[in-house]
Amino acid sequence: MTDRRAPRALRPGRGAFASALTLALLLVGPAQADEATGTIDRSSARPANTLQSLAELDGKAPSRRQLNIQHWTTAEGARVLFVEARELPMFDLRVTFAAGSSQDGPVPGLATLTNAMLNEGVAGKDVTAIAQGFEGLGADFGNGSYRDMAVASLRSLSAADKREPALKLFADVVGKPSFPQDALKRIKNQLLAGFEYDKQNPGKLAGQTLFAKLYGSHPYAHPSDGTAQSIPGITQAQLRAFHAKAYAAGNAVIALVGDLSRSDAEAIAAQVSAALPKGPALASPAEPTEPKPGATHIDFPSKQTHLMLAELGITRQDPDWPALSLGNQILGGGAFGTRLMSEVREKRGLTYGVYSTFTPMQVRGPFMINLQTRAELSEGTLQLVRDILADYLKNGPTQLELDDAKRELAGSFPLSNASNASIVGQLGAIGFYNLPLTWLEDFMQQSQALTVEQVKAALNKHLAADKLVIVTAGPSVPQKPLPPPTDTPSEQPLGVPEH
Template identity: 70%
Template sequence: MSDRTFMRSGLIGLFLLGTFGLTACDSETGDTVAVIPPAHNVATPVESGQAIAREDQKQPRLESLDALDDQPLPRRQLDIQSWQTEGGARVLFVEARELPMFDLRLTFAAGSSQDGDTPGLAMLTNAMLDEGIEGKDVTAIAEGFENLGAEFGNGSYRDMAIASLRSLSAADKREPALQLFSQVVGQPSFPEDSLQRIKNQLLTGFEFQKQNPGKLASLELFKQLYQEHPYAHPSEGTPASIPGIDAAHVRDFHARAYAAGNVVIALVGDLSRSEAEMIAEQVSAALPQGTALPPPDEPSRTSATHEHIDYPSNQTHLLLAQLGIPRGHPDYAALYLGNQILGGGGFGTRLMEEVREKRGLTYGVYSGFSPMQTNGPFMINLQTRADMAEGTLELVQQLVGEFLDKGPTEAELERAKRQTAGSFPLSTASNADIVGQLGSIGFYNLPLSYLEDFMQQVQALSVEDVRAAMNRHLDADGFVIVTAGPEVEQKPLPPPSDKHLEQPSSVPEH
């Protein structure tokens, strides 16, 4: 089996790569430290030279950074149009004529929260989409997209599963690419040999997980935080569940979860409204016909706990979590801004300043809310020296408690607002970015004006607004904690230094 075949599915490739790094939560969860819910972008090919030339003709070159002064970057104005197909799919469309291309993304309520008693079923179904259709095997499908200059992408997460297409918009390329895409997503054949190969890849990944204390801690954290809730089990399934999944299970899941009434269709690019309507109807009609699946129930609150995984290494992984909010919650803007100050904004945050810069205890410490269909997690994660793990954990909890007690300073709040306003244009900088935003808006049933609404809400927030929102949803003593590392004698933490401590040049091995 070639390397290309083994890693052809971005879904499986990401899972295997994820076993070597801390993957405390799915990239789906709209999850995250972006201004807007992460858009689950799949890799896209570089635009053709012709397309880039067309864009250059429209954009004046920037000759001096002085011209920027203190002015914010210009925002891309989006005219979002929305309608519903005959099959019940919700469509969101933005016309963008700058490049002779279009991006199409289908977002299904078909993530692992719909697995039921068979963890991994949603991921396997999504991974099998482009493994075969009538008359074409996996290689012929890949060559079909490649010969048309098109790209297919897919992925499966806790809430959602996606399938995407990027293609040239000229009819002679667009129409055959859409026909192939509609067959792949709507009528996959789920060949037995491909199913067994992907199951073997997942089982291999589970073996790699045993060598990654960060991944082991992440799995245990979701188990402790969500207990019997569907979010508790990993999206990729388990070593016990994967072997028993057969083609009949996958076909049944596809028929239910990939139905036209269970999808949001996002379209951006060089298309008219009438062309977008024809594309949406074509794709919707190719899918199984059915209604939307219900979202998962609200999870129960979990008492504070601390679980430790004994693992031989020089470092200890520290993961702390509490239940956060569902997507669309009215406190989202305040929580986003508060978290940017606490630990989500990289260097300059409270956690990074106190834990890394003043004490040199870690290479990085990060926090984030991951809103989903129901209450996603608020998480803090870091690695530190094993012999200072207990003191570092106490310090992190102390810093959270101080932040909840007093809130941010006016200076921190204004800086976070400026950073948010400055980064906001990047959320719609490309068609791929926009199609991801449309998918999230449609999937989480947000208003079409959501992007502008969010920025207005952020800029109107006060210190007390942020402090009150953080206290409504977080408790300094309410964390579910999982640590992974060796059992060693603990040392006291070094005192904080006014000078930023110099960090080692490389990350230590476990």
């Protein structure tokens, strides 16, 4: 999970934050994204109406944009990463802070509420005036808070008459928010309404319980949005104190991509950095302790049962990440054609979709398998998923599966730097997780060089079939045996998953 899904009322504006997850989705293996497609069968005949321009690309290695990443540190201690891109007369700015919910301390939701309040008011402007200010300049502001990080982003035209006022407003919003009391009350009410909605969502309840079981007393354990008990008592003074500490320049990474010269980028970074509170980087959370394996059931009236299986995974800097990414892509990281989708949906019709994912974070993030199935088949489906994982760890991927995964990665990888929005998200992650500037190319080269034995060894180093923390949410009903595997399941999966 990346790390938080914002409440509907607090979602960033106009898709500015779609790029926030680009790095996590594309570079864990492109099949991590929900919209990923299966492996292309190039042995089939090409349709007669295929465009010749596309046909000429068949079999060729896809080209990809080479990034010249420049970097420096501002006078206040913010790290800056910059890629010049002159194709369009605009630029993307993304500031990433170690200010996610892992920094909440004893007040769950403090990070989320602080970030949500950034654009609610500055001196002389309320939330409406701020929104109109960005819109009038053709600029787009976005913000979001997750477990590891909080972010603020700006997309603007690069012409000085538009860029300079947009940057001035952005610097005020991020560096000098006023946290108006009326807006604080309104956003608290939105969060509290979201908590009430969550009570009717078995998947949400299962996810919250899973993280609590997986992380115990660790800061990753509590919901990023806080709780119905913690949110009402959060004060303006607490927001200001958290902002002064967590939104400090020394705790920030500034990523810039677009129609800017190096001197332009230096001036922008200096302006943003100077507007932030002064202070050092915050320490990362401590490493979590190994959880106790076991299963927990949440009784919930529903036709389906949510099944979630997890164990601790890796940090973002773990050298096994390329091997685990490809290994997960084969297990359940994509759509059709993965081990889990083939056995659970395609051969038995037990689910609409089943997915697995590693989420590497500042400290060990989760490895998770997630699906929904008919309630009366839930116990058998859970055992089937466990058996598939155990068999995969025991035997590893086949050479054909690995070759297909490599080819899929090679074909999708150019999308990871096809747009300025995707690049700025990657720069932010590279800076935030202190990765090498060559990390994108390194990841690709290391992935393509992997052997079956290396992937199997990495999976078994970090996962064990007997260490799973399992949470299920659904009704307690008599169970039925699973249908046998077949190419034409007698019962088709439900057409629409519950949310």
